Amino acid sequence: xxxxxxxxxxxxxxxxxxxxxxxxxxxxxxxxxxxxxxxxxxxxxxxxxxxxxxxxxxxxxxxxxxxxxxxxxxxxxxxxxxxxxxxxxxxxxxxxxxxxxxxxxxxxxxxxxxxxxxxxxxxxxxxxxxxxxxxxxxxxxxxxxxxxxxxxxxxxxxxxxxxxxxxxxxxxxxxxxxxxxxxxxxxxxxxxxxxxxxxxxxxxxxxxxxxxxxxxxxxxxxxxxxxxxxxxxxxxxxxxxxxxxxxxxxxxxxxxxxxxxxxxxxxxxxxxxxxxxxxxxxxxxxxxxxxxxxxxxxxxxxxxxxxxxxxxxxxxxxxxxxxxxxxxxxxxxxxxxxxxxxxxxxxxxxxxxxxxxxxxxxxxxxxxxxxxxxxxxxxxxxxxxxxxxxxxxxxxxxxxxxxxxxxxxxxxxxxxxxxxxxxxxxxxxxxxxxxxxxxxxxxxxxxxxxxxxxxxxxxxxxxxxxxxxxxxxxxxxxxxxxxxxxxxxxxxxxxxxxxxxxxxxxxxxxxxxxxxxxxxxxxxxxxxxxxxxxxxxxxxxxxxxxxxxxxxxxxxxxxxxxxxxxxxxxxxxxxxxxxxxxxxxxxxxxxxxxxxxxxxxxxxxxxxxxxxxxxxxxxxxxxxxxxxxxxxxxxxxxxxxxxxxxxxxxxxxxxxxxxxxxxxxxxxxxxxxxxxxxxxx
Numbered sequence: 315x316x317x318x319x320x321x322x323x324x325x326x327x328x329x330x331x332x333x334x335x336x337x338x339x340x341x342x343x344x345x346x347x348x349x350x351x352x353x354x355x356x357x358x359x360x361x362x363x364x365x366x367x368x369x370x371x372x373x374x375x376x377x378x379x380x381x382x383x384x385x386x387x388x389x390x391x392x393x394x395x396x397x398x399x400x401x402x403x404x405x406x407x408x409x410x411x412x413x414x415x416x417x418x419x420x421x422x423x424x425x426x427x428x429x430x431x432x433x434x435x436x437x438x439x440x441x442x443x444x445x446x447x448x449x450x451x452x453x454x455x456x457x458x459x460x461x462x463x464x465x466x467x468x469x470x471x472x473x474x475x476x477x478x479x480x481x482x483x484x485x486x487x488x489x490x491x492x493x494x495x496x497x498x499x500x501x502x503x504x505x506x507x508x509x510x511x512x513x514x515x516x517x518x519x520x521x522x523x524x525x526x527x528x529x530x531x532x533x534x535x536x537x538x539x540x541x542x543x544x545x546x547x548x549x550x551x552x553x554x555x556x557x558x559x560x561x562x563x564x565x566x567x568x569x570x571x572x573x574x575x576x577x578x579x580x581x582x583x584x585x586x587x588x589x590x591x592x593x594x595x596x597x598x599x600x601x602x603x604x605x606x607x608x609x610x611x612x613x614x615x616x617x618x619x620x621x622x623x624x625x626x627x628x629x630x631x632x633x634x635x636x637x638x639x640x641x642x643x644x645x646x647x648x649x650x651x652x653x654x655x656x657x658x659x660x661x662x663x664x665x666x667x668x669x670x671x672x673x674x675x676x677x678x679x680x681x682x683x684x685x686x687x688x689x690x691x692x693x694x695x696x697x698x699x700x701x702x703x704x705x706x707x708x709x710x711x712x713x714x715x716x717x718x719x720x721x722x723x724x725x726x727x728x729x730x731x732x733x734x735x736x737x738x739x740x741x742x743x744x745x746x747x748x749x750x751x752x753x754x755x756x757x758x759x760x761x762x763x764x765x766x767x768x769x770x771x772x773x774x775x776x777x778x779x780x781x782x783x784x785x786x787x788x789x790x791x792x793x794x795x796x797x798x799x800x801x802x803x804x805x806x807x808x809x810x811x812x813x814x815x816x817x818x819x820x821x822x823x824x825x826x827x828x829x830x831x832x833x834x835x836x837x838x839x840x841x842x843x844x845x846x847x848x849x850x851x852x853x854x855x856x857x858x859x860x861x862x863x864x865x866x867x868x869x870x871x872x873x874x875x876x877x878x879x880x881x882x883x884x885x886x887x888x889x890x891x892x893x894x895x896x897x898x899x900x901x902x903x904x905x906x907x908x909x910x911x912x913x914x915x916x917x918x919x920x921x922x923x924x925x926x927x928x929x930x931x932x933x934x935x936x937x938x939x940x941x942x943x944x945x946x947x948x949x950x951x952x953x954x955x956x957x958x959x960x961x962x963x964x965x966x967x968x969x970x971x972x973x974x975x976x977x978x979x980x981x982x983x984x985x986x987x988x989x990x991x992x993x994x995x
Contacts (some may be wrong), residue, residue, distance in 0.1 A: 346921035347810035348820075348931040351938065359982025362972075363962040366934030376942055378656040381649070384939035384958070388809045389788050397786065398666045400680050414676040417748040421673055424753040425635075425665035431753055432637045436527060438754035439632060446624045452579055452612060455620050460585040462628060464769075466761030469493055469627040470548070471608060473589070475772045477795035478598065479565050482849035485771050487591060489573075490564075490600035491552040494545050495520075495630060496652075498952045502549040506882070508947050512651060517542055519647035520626065526639055527629060537622045544615055544623050551607035555954065556888035561794075561844055561851055564600040573597050577609040590769040634668070635754040654944025672760040673748075674784035675741045681786045682736045686803050691735035694801055697821060697907075698732045701830040704906040708995055714866075719859040723838065726847040726854070730837060731778070731798035732830075736785035741767065790829055792836035794845040799833035818911040819925050823932025827904020828897075835899030838995055839892040840867050866994045870894050873968075873992065877960045880943060883950055890956045897956075897965045899995040901933055905971060926975040930966065937961045968992045 353368025364371075367384070376383040404419030424430075436443075442465065449455050459470050472492030478484045496502065496516055501509060520538035529537060558564060574582055576599075586594055599605060612620075629636075633644035642658075649655040658664065670677055709715070709723050746763045748756050771777075778796055783789055785803035792799050805825065808816050816824075836842045843863065846852040855863065874894050875887030887894075908914050914925045923931065939958035941949070946957060956964065966972045967984045968991045978985055 345810070346923075348923060348928055348935060349921045351935060352931070357982065358976045359978045359984055361959075361963060362930075362934060362966055362976070362984060363937070363959040366931050366962070367938040367940075370938060371940045374940075376940055379659045381653045381655050381945035382939050382941040385809065385935065385937075386788065386939060389804075389807050392807055392809075393786055393788060393804055394663055394666050396681065396685050397670050397677060398662060400677055400684070401666055401669055404680075412744065414679065414743075417743070417746065418669065418673055418676055418680075420748045420750040421753075421756050422665055422669045423750050424748075424756055425668060426661065427751065427753070428638065428661070430751050431635075434754070435637045436629070436640070438636065438752070438758075439628060442628055443625060446621055446628070449617055449621055449624075451617065453581060453584070455617060456580050456585055456612065457588055458624060460588040462624065463589055464762060464765045465758055466765070467628050467631040469624055471605070472600075475591075475768050477776055477849065479561060479795065479845075479851040480567075482795045483776055485774065485776060486567075487586075487594055487597045487772065488600065489597055489605065491548070491604040493548045493627070494552070495541070495626070496545070498555065499549040499552040500554070500951050502546045504951075508944075509951075515647060515651045519643065519651075522643050523626065523629060523633070523640070526643060527625065537626070540615075540619045540622050541626050544611065544619065547611055548604075548608070551601075551604045553601050553604075554889075555952070556886060558600075559841060559889065559892065559954070561841055565851060566599045566602050567596060568599060569596055570594055573599065573605075576602060577605050579609050579612045590766060591772055593773065632754055632757065634664075635757050652944065652948050654942035668757070670784070670786065672757060673743070673746075674786065675743055678736065678784040678786055679740055681784075682803065686736070686785065687806060690803055690806055694734040694805075694825070695732060697826050698734065698799075698801070698830040700907045700910070701826055701834060701903050702727060702730070704910070705831075705834055705903050705995070708903065708906065712995075714862045715859050716856055719854070719856050722846075722854040726797065726837060727834070729797055729847040730834060731796065733781060733798060733800040735801075735803045737779070737781040739779060790833055792833045792842065793849075794837070794842050795849040797837060797845065797847055797849045799830070799836075801829055801833070805829060817920055817928065818908060818913040819920075819928035820932040820935075822904045822908035822911070823929040824936045826907050827900040827902075827933055828936040829900075831900030831903035831907075832896045833900075834903070835896040835995060836892065838899070839895040841892050863994075866992060867891055867895065869992050870898070870994070874956055874960060874964055877956070877964065879950055879957050879960070880947055883947065885956050885960055886950065889954050893955045893961075894964060895994060897961050898968060898992065901965050901969060902993075902995065904933070905929060905969070924975070926971065930969075930972055930975055933966070934962050 347370075348366075351367050351370040353364060353372065356365040356368055358365040370384075374383055380387060401418055401422035404415040405423045407415055407419065409415035409419060442462070445461065446458055449458050462469050463473055470493040472488075472490035474488050474490075475485050476488055478486035494502070496512070501512060501516075504510075517538050520541050521534045524534035524537040525531070568576075570582060574580075586592075615623075629640070630644070633640045635641075645655075645658055649658075705727055706724055709720055709727065712720065715723070743763060747759055778798070781800060782791060782793065783800055783802050787802045788804050788807075790799065790801045790805065808820065808824065811820070837845070843855075844851055844853065846854050853860070871887035871891050873887070874885045874890055877885040879885055908925075908929055917925055920928060937958040941957065949955070949957060955961070963984055967986050970988070970991070972978065973985075980987075
């Protein structure tokens with residue numbers, strides 16, 4: 315899956331469609347989550363996020379095994395329980411070798427077999443570690459780096475095969491910055507107390523992992539210093555999170571000959587052959603300065619130093635699937651230190667999530683047959699098309715856009731493909747071999763298949779029917795290169811509405827606004843707006859309209875940059891602007907579509923709430939997420955999404971109808987003067 319090019323956009327969205335042929339009538343007397351979730355001691359003028367969800371937060375503290383609690387975890391638990399049933403049933407059926415159920419069952423069983431896993435220790439990586447030990451010079455070093463990329467590790471840099479941003483009908487080779495154990499460059503340089511502590515703990519973690527790999531105390535300390543120094547050098551030449559949002563500056567196409575001249579110490583011809591890439595003549599380099607520096611680093615560090623780093627990267631990639639000592643140490647740093655999670659999830663849940671992550675394509679087929687309510691696709695498309703219709707109406711009425719640009723915007727909107735529910739064609743995983751007694755080896759096997767599935771695309775026609783998510787994934791995305799949105803089937807669950815259809819205020823407050831409206835708006839955010847209707851990076855704006863659009867995006871950057879999420883730590887308005895634009899556009903479109911429903915027109919109360927109140931509370935419910943401070947700090951550094959609180963308060967403070975509905979007046983913390991409220995789409 316192309317994580318760099320596909321905007322994978324986390325949703326707080328769902329829809330319940332009854333499995334009965336006849337829909338059940340909404341019961342106005344049933345307990346209503348929009349009412350019970352509220353904390354009425356909080357003034358909605360000051361903090362609508364806490365007003366809408368504070369009651370639920372008080373009753374449901376964040377478990378020690380979780381980084382957050384809210385609608386995502388609630389729905390995730392439902393999905394995990396369903397997938398667990400699929401896994402356990404498959405494991406008990408003794409299915410024929412090579413069948414989907416055999417693979418699902420044996421993968422799950424191997425992950426639950428902790429006795430075998432603990433006996434094996436680090437042995438599942440023995441062959442790969444031996445290959446690293448065999449490195450003797452720079453040519454064998456870069457070849458080893460290439461090989462590690464094919465088995466699921468990502469040392470030194472990032473690489474993927476994806477659609478060419480300017481020629482969306484062709485696949486291209488993309489090279490990006492990477493190779494950092496802490497993921498983001500800022501962890502290596504920020505000087506705030508929390509980051510300094512994480513950095514110190516990271517060195518201790520490197521030492522601990524080195525000891526587990528069989529090194530003595532002195533060698534472990536030395537290894538940790540080498541890895542930290544090398545990664546810091548890579549980080550020093552990496553772009554910041556917000557800089558990675560500019561598709562033009564991160565599109566640097568060059569011939570393979572030019573690329574080799576930038577990196578003379580790296581034999582790309584041989585590396586690409588090892589990486590299953592044949593007949594490459596051009597590459598797209600996201601950050602050329604990173605590769606110039608990497609080329610020097612390849613030569614300036616000793617072969618032994620590089621071996622130390624590569625062994626660490628390999629073990630770090632697979633620590634969760636090794637013996638208990640490796641898994642516990644990996645959990646301590648990445649979950650406890652970085653995210654504030656104090657205890658691991660139950661073993662079954664961890665293995666279920668990994669089985670789904672590895673074999674989701676196979677599990678999805680069972681999920682669709684056994685758990686997907688009838689009519690899901692049809693209902694999703696109905697709502698999606700309604701949102702697209704009001705989007706067209708809004709574009710036609712924009713007072714800041716010229717007729718020329720409106721025509722092109724409407725054309726792009728009309729060409730957006732909606733993939734909903736589940737794919738019509740499943741990927742062929744018949745070549746994947748799964749064994750009941752080899753958990754780590756099973757993960758490696760799937761990673762090899764996934765890599766080859768990606769690399770084999772190079773040189774072939776682009777398959778625009780391919781899905782980037784599983785139907786049981788509670789998520790959605792917009793792909794600029796395909797000009798498409800994808801809404802998987804499991805976005806059908808609304809906690810509190812099991813067995814009955816939610817009213818339209820909830821459907822349009824959640825799935826209308828937070829899903830379809832949000833995803834469609836990504837086609838017109840700071841990044842998506844640079845791609846045309848065919849998915850090509852191509853300016854379709856007049857210069858005057860583009861200037862006006864950028865003025866509006868600057869305003870939303872300024873608004874969110876003022877939000878202090880933690881003491882002294884603010885939302886990164888630049889990095890999060892695309893999501894903030896999509897959130898704002900989504901709510902606007904969801905509300906406009908809701909206004910066309912009978913519920914809105916009849917204006918009758920449900921559970922004591924007006925249709926408008928229900929709509930905005932439903933949007934608040936879509937982002938009902940309470941997060942630990944450590945995880946919030948991590949999100950501020952690494953995530954292009956603003957914290958849930960500001961995805962609600964930031965958006966609604968720009969919506970005139972919200973002010974009228976909840977009587978928001980001057981003096982409230984959410985109040986923004988009418989002239990300063992942001993309207994983009």
